[in-house]
Amino acid sequence: MKTNNPLVSIITINYNESDVTIEMLESLNNLSYKNVEVIVVDNASPNDNPERIKEKFPEVTLIKSTKNLGFAGGNNIGVNAAQGEYLLFINNDTIVPDGFIEPLVETLDKDETIGMVSPKIKFHWDPTLIQYAGYTPMNHWTIRNNSIGYHQKDDGDYDKPGETESIHGAAMMVPRRVIEKVGLMTEIYFLYYEEHDWAQAIKRAGYKVYYQPKSYILHKESLSTGKFSPLKTYYISRNRIVYARRNFKPLHLLVSMLFQTLVSIPKNTVTFLIKRQFRHLRAFWKAIFWNVTNHKIIHS
Structure with a gap:
């Protein structure tokens, strides 16, 4: 010590x-x-x-x-x-x-x-x-x-x-x-x-x-980005998948991506539509497409 x-x-x-x-x-x-x-x-x-x-x-x-x-x-x-x-x-x-x-x-x-x-x-x-x-x-x-x-x-x-x-x-x-x-x-x-x-x-x-x-x-929490802003929606949605791609083992990553595709993405899309939160919907889908189009992520 x-x-x-x-x-x-x-x-x-x-x-x-x-x-x-x-x-x-x-x-x-x-x-x-x-x-x-x-x-x-x-x-x-x-x-x-x-x-x-x-x-x-x-x-x-x-x-x-x-x-x-x-x-x-x-x-x-x-x-x-x-x-x-x-x-x-x-x-x-x-x-x-x-x-x-x-x-x-x-x-x-x-x-x-x-x-x-x-x-x-x-x-x-x-x-x-x-x-x-x-x-x-x-x-x-x-x-x-x-x-x-x-x-x-x-x-x-x-x-x-x-x-x-x-x-x-x-x-x-x-x-x-x-x-x-x-x-x-x-x-x-x-x-x-x-x-x-x-x-x-x-x-x-x-x-x-x-x-x-x-x-x-x-x-005080989230003063820079706002407690619920399209910016926050974009980065959390994008980076949740980035984190999995960088840190999950292959089987866990497969399970996670299936869940995102079949459950999470449709659920979030419908929720934003029902609430008429169109800016958040655009930010969410921008985050998904970022991961689709950026195949090469440097892994840990």
Whole structure:
């Protein structure tokens, strides 16, 4: 077990949300763990002035991408600039309590077989409710997983740390040595499913994915993309299939694609039609055709 206080690089992405990012950075100012560097990657915001972040927090490293590279691409820019032994990827639409870093660092210090760890995540609009306390396995039919404890009261029932099937991209800490062995997040997804893909790659490398409820954050959730937008419909629908193509074994992939073709695609099409959600319908079918026309996906 290590006894030092390793440098933690905190990486977050800004996209048209300087005010939101500034609120998160203000909460980071109160951290009891002081050996940190903070890196903000602006993902080529078209309707924002990210320089406001640097003006208010001159100690922060602000990197302005010339192109919107999505969740993975933006975070990868941050990784390449980071100096820390541990890298904490955190959404800009979060608020953190002062002591949330220490349990994550201690978890990784105590067990080098742990490749990534997420805290408990609670809703900012109601901190008594849980958003994430680990994940169930990815279903081979639906290509969906469930967040354990979702919308449940934070009454102590989800306070046991341990291995979990996948990580939550809103807050995840990964040792640099693991990234150097496994590689960066793949940028094929742009939005959604990339953290699950990365978690699978890290598990295949022999590491554990961990949930640590001694730490928590408050999550405002989906401010950049909207809680239910055509953009979200497109990327979740597209990337659900991309994830299966990259991570499922041949038999599981066959089962999944049969289910998508015979059940999921017809059901979603009818649902969007009945609800007259035509923009979502177009986004959904655009996602399906993307997978049909893009045969060559680099596999893990």
